Amino acid sequence: AQKVTQAQTEISVVEKEDVTLDCVYETRDTTYYLFWYKQPPSGELVFLIRRNSFDEQNEISGRYSWNFQKSTSSFNFTITASQVVDSAVYFCALSEAKNAGNMLTFGGGTRLMVKP
Amino acid sequence: DSGVTQTPKHLITATGQRVTLRCSPRSGDLSVYWYQQSLDQGLQFLIQYYNGEERAKGNILERFSAQQFPDLHSELNLSSLELGDSALYFCASSARLAGGPNEQFFGPGTRLTVL
Numbered sequence: 001a002q003k004v005t006q007a008q009t010e011i012s013v014v015e016k017e018d019v020t021l022d023c024v025y026e027t028r029d030t031t032y033y034l035f036w037y038k039q040p041p042s043g044e045l046v047f048l049i050r051r052n053s054f055d056e057q058n059e060i061s062g063r064y065s066w067n068f069q070k071s072t073s074s075f076n077f078t079i080t081a082s083q084v085v086d087s088a089v090y091f092c093a094l095s096e097a098k099n100a101g102n103m104l105t106f107g108g109g110t111r112l113m114v115k116p
Numbered sequence: 117d118s119g120v121t122q123t124p125k126h127l128i129t130a131t132g133q134r135v136t137l138r139c140s141p142r143s144g145d146l147s148v149y150w151y152q153q154s155l156d157q158g159l160q161f162l163i164q165y166y167n168g169e170e171r172a173k174g175n176i177l178e179r180f181s182a183q184q185f186p187d188l189h190s191e192l193n194l195s196s197l198e199l200g201d202s203a204l205y206f207c208a209s210s211a212r213l214a215g216g217p218n219e220q221f222f223g224p225g226t227r228l229t230v231l
Contacts, residue, residue, distance in 0.1 A: 035219065037222075043204065043224065043225055043227075044118070044222060044223075044224045044225065045206060045208075045222035045225075046118075046222075047118075047219045047220070047221060047222075050218070050219045091159060099172065101149075101164040101166075101171045101172025102147075102164075102172075102210070102218075103149060103161040103164055103172055103174060104149075104151075104161060104220060105161070106158060106159040106160075107158075108158050109158065109159070
């Protein structure tokens with residue numbers, strides 16, 4: 001069965017610090033997809049990134065970067081020079097290709113608090 | 117704005133009652149997913165429809181049911197409500213089923229409070 005673990009329940013940093021959110025996943029499927037979503041205080045879930053299991057290249061988007069390592073089953077998310085607006089709950093999610101519905105299995109989330 | 121709409125935004129009701137949550141997917145999306153977010157269970161997948169047909173079921177209680185209509189909007193029906201059903205219910209839609217899971221775009225959610 002698929003499982004996603006976000007061991008850090010809460011992280012607090014001061015603005016401009018770099019912060020890494022950890023995500024470890026379990027799957028028996030060889031083809032799978034990993035996602036990160038952001039849930040700001042307003043409550044909606046905002047899509048950040050999708051990565052398939054065959055693409056281990058790291059990705060950078062502005063201050064955000066993602067490190068995918070199949071060897072350790074991890075898909076970590078780094079925010080560089082954090083800002084107060086980055087305060088949110090961040091969810092890592094997994095979808096196995098064999099699942100007909102392609103539903104997402106979410107981790108428990110990491111609450112990031114960025115203080116001015 | 118994800119393009120997915122959900123109504124109502126808030127719903128307060130009593131135990132034993134029945135409610136209907138409504139979702140309109142992004143234009144052109146055929147897949148609709150329902151998720152429940154609660155403090156004790158986290159974000160859990162409930163059920164998925166693709167072009168009007170049920171495609172996958174997750175941890176959905178028998179008291180809950182859903183459907184997707186010809187215009188692709190979806191409704192989630194929750195009956196015999198219990199206190200533990202209080203949660204944020206999200207609808208999400210995605211572009212296509214084949215070719216691997218696409219990103220799902222989430223609506224703003226419906227916050228259900230059962231008193």
